[in-house]
Amino acid sequence: DTHSLDRPGSKVYYNGTLIHTYLPYITITSPNNNDLWTAGQTQNITWTSAGLENKNVSIVYRVVANGKPAGSITYLARKNILATAGSYSWNIPSDFPAGKYVIYIDQNIPTSGAEKDWKNISKVYVKIASPSWCYTFSEDLYSGVPKPKQVRALQTVLRAEELYGGDIDGVFDTNVKKAVQDFQKKNGISPNNGRFGPTTREKMNALYGCKEVKPSITVTSPNGGETWKIGETKNITWTASGLPNGDYDRIIVSAVDFSGGAIEYSIATLLPSQRSYSWVVPVETSQGNITGGNKFKIRVVYLALIGNNAEDYSDNFFSISAADSSVDSLSVFSNTTATSSPTIKLTSPNGGETWQNGQNHSIAFTYSGANRGKVYLYLINDSISDPSNQYKTIPIENGYGYAIYDISLSNGVYSWTIPNDQYKYSPGSKYKIRAYWYAFSNEGASLGSFSDTSDNYFSISVAGTPVPASCVPSWTYTAWSACANSQQTRTVTDLNNCGVTTGKPSESQLCSTAVVATCTDTDGGKDYSVRGAVKDTKYPNPYTADGLYTDLCYAGLKQIFEYYCDASLGYSQGEWRVCPNGCSNGACNKTVALVPSEGNSSQDLVASISAAIAKIAQQIQQLLSAGQ
Known part of the structure; x- marks a missing residue:
């Protein structure tokens, strides 16, 4: 009783008893031995088989070190592909370590045991390159050193040298030491003691070290010849390359007026990934008023906490001109389109107060729509009609030159002692406070600029001048509540029961989670x-x-x-x-x-x-x- 004796996998029976089975086979047809593949590419593994109809096979690989398979088995396919499929597409990861590998296809590959015990085996050797990978070593490495990042890089290059077959786990063990010794022998480095020291490091860096790529920035707009009007929204753009994008790295954008030296006006601080900024050309800035001119350039700086910085200016001058008479210079800071946009409301002083030189007073505001950003405060003296007068709009100083406050820390209250300078802060009854809020999202992206001004005038008087009899609130407040529905609240009480809200601190604020200050x-x-x-x-x-x-x-x-x-x-x-x-x-x-x-x-x-x-x-x- 015989059937197809020339077919692998056929069974031979005699009088109903099985007396012989022809073994099935698998033969890998691609890649050929020692073919070179590249990390990040897709390659096809192909094979022929017989006697394995309706049977699944596994495909695995192992590292080759010193000419022999080493290390653990890694599965590409684990008994989930039919032997008759004849091909498998392998997307080699872009960060796959370079080196020499052996690929196996078999019906049943155990997780352990000698290769000779596997059944129906077929194997082929292949080299995999990773040309974009590099690493520059800067420190000595040796047994037990607690530097896992550098040790992982060392294990990677030793695998590429076909000297190390262990795991890339960041541990400098005896296998790594032996591989370093083999590298030293291979390159004539003495002593070949397995310590990754200066001479060995120099040779390895020559083979695998990274070429330094310095960051660069190029301002593309404005780049010369443009005329921008105060009150208009304009896009500042730039290109960049080689920016490491560290956690604390930033892009700093400013406008520089070269007409009278080099006066720099801050515009924005951004994340390194940004390549543009929408700028509302202002009249007032924290560095002074922009009155216009034809010798402006944009400066963009990449500032790295560690590493190289980069900067660029507009190639040629552009102009800033006065706003159209129909444009309200304050309206450019308002957002009238999105009801959910950030808003800021000045609550004190808001009209009718009398503050004195040399005394401390609270400037208060409320805000919504975001809980991050910077607030700039200005004193407006409307008794001065000339807008170019330096005492018309005065930045409220905090000892640094101008006021800038982190809104998440201020809780909407800034304590200001009016300087005892009766020329700059002259007695009068037509003062207002203006607050500008440069808001940011929780991710650090700019949300725009928003402002508010006292509704009515307050007065400044000489220290010692009797203040008109009135009830002066004495505010006290509880600690912030736990964060609930992105809000924190507190109770604010006037101990004098004046029945007014002048100078009242905010009773709510946005939050992410309730935190304990440490x-x-x-x-x-x-x-x-x-x-x-x-x-x-x-x-x-x-x-x-x-x-x-x-x-x-x-x-x-x-x-x-x-x-x-x-x-x-x-x-x-x-x-x-x-x-x-x-x-x-x-x-x-x-x-x-x-x-x-x-x-x-x-x-x-x-x-x-x-x-x-x-x-x-x-x-x-x-x-x-x-x-x-």
């Missing part, structure tokens, strides 16, 4: 003129003995990196800050320094790098705590 700042927040140190008990700086984050000055860039406590989060954050008069000792100068500052010491630079690493570790811990 952070203190010696300069009280974002005081750019004072070098502060932040103590964060939740995420202390692990790279300093005292665990503090200390403000840093970069004199050559006229920038500081300011650490502060974020009340909405409950832990420390940091931001770059431009210093118009330069900086020294971790703080912005109030006036131009007579002697150029040396900026940071080497200790400051180490602290800066350490702080950046600490911030990355902090963010990882936050993700782990959130279960992400």
